[in-house]
Amino acid sequence: MTATTPDHGVEAAVHQVAGRARAAATELALATRARKDAALHAMADALVGAGPEVLAANAEDVAAAEAAGTATAIVDRLRLDVSRVAAMAEGLRDVAGLPDPVGEVVRGSTLANGLELRQVRVPFGVIGIIYEARPNVTADAAGICLKAGNAVLLRGSSSALRSNTAIVGVLRRAARDSGLPEDVVQLVPGEGHEPAKALMRARGLVDVLIPRGGAGLIRSVVEESTVPVIETGVGNCHVYVDAEADLEQAVAIVLNAKTQRTSVCNAAESLLVHRDVADEFLPRVVSALQEAGVTVHGDETFAACDGVVPATDEDYGREYLSLDISAAVVPDLGAAVEHIRRYSSGHSDAIVTRSQPAARRFVAAVDSAAVLVNASTRFTDGGEFGFGAEIGISTQKLHARGPMGLPEMTSTKYVVTGDGHVR
Amino acid sequence: MTATTPDHGVEAAVHQVAGRARAAATELALATRARKDAALHAMADALVGAGPEVLAANAEDVAAAEAAGTATAIVDRLRLDVSRVAAMAEGLRDVAGLPDPVGEVVRGSTLANGLELRQVRVPFGVIGIIYEARPNVTADAAGICLKAGNAVLLRGSSSALRSNTAIVGVLRRAARDSGLPEDVVQLVPGEGHEPAKALMRARGLVDVLIPRGGAGLIRSVVEESTVPVIETGVGNCHVYVDAEADLEQAVAIVLNAKTQRTSVCNAAESLLVHRDVADEFLPRVVSALQEAGVTVHGDETFAACDGVVPATDEDYGREYLSLDISAAVVPDLGAAVEHIRRYSSGHSDAIVTRSQPAARRFVAAVDSAAVLVNASTRFTDGGEFGFGAEIGISTQKLHARGPMGLPEMTSTKYVVTGDGHVR
Incomplete structure (x- = not known):
């Protein structure tokens, strides 16, 4: 694939980060709870430590948004301060404290022929999240995905790019320092709408896509995506x-x-x-x-x-x-x-x-x-439901419906154990 | 919506059957297990009783397929005989004997503030099934969908149209005679590929689409559908x-x-x-x-x-x-x-x-x-897994993975009960 047109270049770049995410996910799927929790704590510590760096990047985003005449409510969502950064870190620690959904045996039995059947929770693999202005989603989503054993590809809004880049940089360094692949958390690069569209079309490379934001964003993801989508959040x-x-x-x-x-x-x-x-x-x-x-x-x-x-x-x-x-x-x-x-x-x-x-x-x-x-x-x-962490509220009927916690960020596999069984 | 072009006509026709399916599903969702099981037994009896009618229709399909030079293996899949019709009826009785997934409490707890939380299995609503030559899928899929409280829209292959029409006719009459709306089972009308495509785009009208058949069929449904899809069956x-x-x-x-x-x-x-x-x-x-x-x-x-x-x-x-x-x-x-x-x-x-x-x-x-x-x-x-009935084998990670039985044909809802609780 040569990058002859801008579109192909964007697609190739998205496929590249998705490939790195897959490799990281393959390693992360085998990580013990202890390793994942250690990484989450390291990320929390790193966020607090890098607070000034994150706030400086955020101040640039806020200044640019204000200069562009962005509505006050949206600028407020974009704005971080010391307490919001502390809340992000606390969120990561909370996720570390939750039980690991991976490995949970959902059902199991021994069949009449002696075969042992177990249905076990496993990570999805690579989760894509497309979201709007709030930079705190960056840390929240990364933490929940990581705990459930998934690599995450984050596509935030351009208005929060500096903030998100700073936060993801901190999280990646902390992941690496604690022995996990840094590519468990990545931003999807590129400008405009094309990178998000390439993410929506990356079927086979991305296992699930979750849009978080307004009705327009969610509708466009639902309609354009060939990657399976979990629709969230519109509430009448x-x-x-x-x-x-x-x-x-x-x-x-x-x-x-x-x-x-x-x-x-x-x-x-x-x-x-x-x-x-x-x-x-x-x-x-x-x-x-x-x-x-x-x-x-x-x-x-x-x-x-x-x-x-x-x-x-x-x-x-x-x-x-x-x-x-x-x-x-x-x-x-x-x-x-x-x-x-x-x-x-x-x-x-x-x-x-x-x-x-x-x-x-x-x-x-x-x-x-x-x-x-x-x-x-x-x-x-x-x-409120006591899930400890929430990635969003599903309004579709497939896979998850209502508030989604850690178990909803997993799939399952059947493990069938025999002793030379044939039919 | 006026039917000015063939496409719009097809779309309107598909939306019409989907609307009738929704109405039937709304009633079916509230049907007790006893009513649903009675309908399944009535359908089984009716299939056996109408055996000659079904076999005559099937003989026409087989003759047309043979005249068109269809491969022997495909004609064999298409062909029904007395024992295959009996097996379809037996399949419906087997489904009647299985526990009702609807109403199962998946999890539940009382929250710190006294709110009672229950996550309960509910039907999806309307399920679309797009499948290839085997007419026995018609009865199997209808039975499984009905037991799980769902109305089903069936889109079989044109080579099996006479067989499927006969089978669905029998099932609908039996449903009506046993007091359920006949529109719990419908064939999607129309010729060529357009009706299936309209089904794939009927987001909001159809809750889930399940393709059953070869790799080409499944790929096209997965890529073209805006309705959530459960991918099935390709096995390397x-x-x-x-x-x-x-x-x-x-x-x-x-x-x-x-x-x-x-x-x-x-x-x-x-x-x-x-x-x-x-x-x-x-x-x-x-x-x-x-x-x-x-x-x-x-x-x-x-x-x-x-x-x-x-x-x-x-x-x-x-x-x-x-x-x-x-x-x-x-x-x-x-x-x-x-x-x-x-x-x-x-x-x-x-x-x-x-x-x-x-x-x-x-x-x-x-x-x-x-x-x-x-x-x-x-x-x-x-x-083999002991599910008693199977609608297909999911090879995707969202919602269901591996063999899908009755519970996989349901969604869930949260029921939250309080005593004037506010936040």
Whole structure:
């Protein structure tokens, strides 16, 4: 393959890093937990030690973003400080403290003919991660991939390139110093969109691709990739307040799900209310939301409340990620389920009810990664679920669904042991 | 969407069957095991009852295939008889007898804050299966999908269209008569390649696509599909005979793996022999293989044996599916692993050895769906593994790897139950 066109050059460069990742993964797959944990601690120490170097690189990224007129919210995500670097290091140490998923026997039996069958967790091999502005993802993703025995190819946004280069440089040196191949962590080189596209097409070289970021990024990876993808994170999450809801609980759950943090995928974006409680509940929830600064985009019934903006059909499909919520009154639980089936992104949907049959029916009928009963959608989170580390929240049904921890970053193999067995 | 071009017409037709499948899946997901098993038994009875109708349709397919000069092996796959129809019915009854994967609690715990967390198996929803000549796949796939709560869209080959239409007609009537929606089983309509392509692009309408057939079919589905795919079945399987092998066992295993059935993905296609035992083992294995009618495509050392054909690099990458095997002598176990890493399709690879350290090293280093020790590669099979039913053998690392039974035909959801919990 000669690099006659820019495209081929980019592809060759991506294949080259993928080849190095494969070689590193082959060695890493055989590394003991002790070796991997030692490397994670070395990486954490190195990050803290190299804090000034990382912060200086980050300051350049931030200055360039500000000079380019980037939105404040995005610059904030990009910005690192001493405590964020310390948090990255702490994250790596936390991952070191988690059990090693590799080698776990998922199932096993002795067959009638005496063959011993075991299904054992093994690393995927090479994982590609395509992500947006937050440079802390660089360390988090590298740590989780490494612990699960995978080499990682990181493709961050160009706005964070200096930060990511500094962080990856530190992690690679620490890996090498602790006796692992430095190519367990690599940045995918090159400018523009082509390197990410080459990564998406590197089937056979990259085992799994995980996009982390906004809906547009995720859609483009899902549609263009020939490498198997785990789709993450778009959340149009619903809270349904049933006829038999405890309305005080319902107000608290809606408020928490919408406002505790608005920019995250498990925040509520849509409120459905059973018509039997609408008269009593709507004024209470609308005023509570408005007091918290939320704009309610409501159907006709909601629009009768002061300050409610009429909702369009588009509103019900939106992931606002802001102080906005769509809202509608439904005639019954079945209509709520229908609405959710139509508009939900399949992330997290909650029911508030004191009725056991209603809860049972909602849980069975709503086809989402997480279905919550009398709890805020904000609980759909690897940390909250006790996974210790999270690489993202899968909204697809294949392989992993919901928050993904270390076990989700592995595949399995069957080991079959006999004594000269033939069929 | 108006059907202005043939393509749009095909797409609209595929979207229409997918929409009906979704509606059926929504109902099926809530069906109890008892209802599903009753439908499977009804389908089995109906198939036996409609045997003459199915065989008449099949006879037309066979006659057309023969008139078109189709290869005998393919016509044989296409051909049904009374015992094959009975076997299809028996397969459906077997699936009815298996435990229901839906509702299985995969993990569960109570979190520190009292939230109850359960990860529960749920159906995928709509599964698409694209397959080649064997009409028995039609009933097998429908039965497995139904038991796991999924509606299935079947796209068989045009050569089996009359047979598949007859079988699906019988299954649909039986489903309806037993109270399930008939659209739990549908054929994807239309001629040529476009309907399969529309199925591959029906992301959001179809949850998973499983290609079953030859390497060409599988490659095209994997490359063109935007629907998540489970790659199945291409098997370039190796047997490595170690320096410490029991050579009598080794001959038996090689012979069984190569010749017990040649047209299947778990048949051995390549033989590697440690050089320390080459002098003693090569003449024995070559003559045993040749007596069984196998052509050995060997490296220089093998080529010294009478009748061995010199192997090209291409031979080592081939899935012959015939009485042919590639063969090479390797200097050590590490070289065997290297060779397998380079040429294996990641299906099933075996070592024959009496050395525990060699077995351990081979199992750890060979990155395939199944790694066998002192056993024939032919054992990589859902039936042999005791799964009771098999939809195919996954050679990808995402979601399922190796033989796939009922649990692999499901996804999971998290159910989180609280008492007004907020963060």
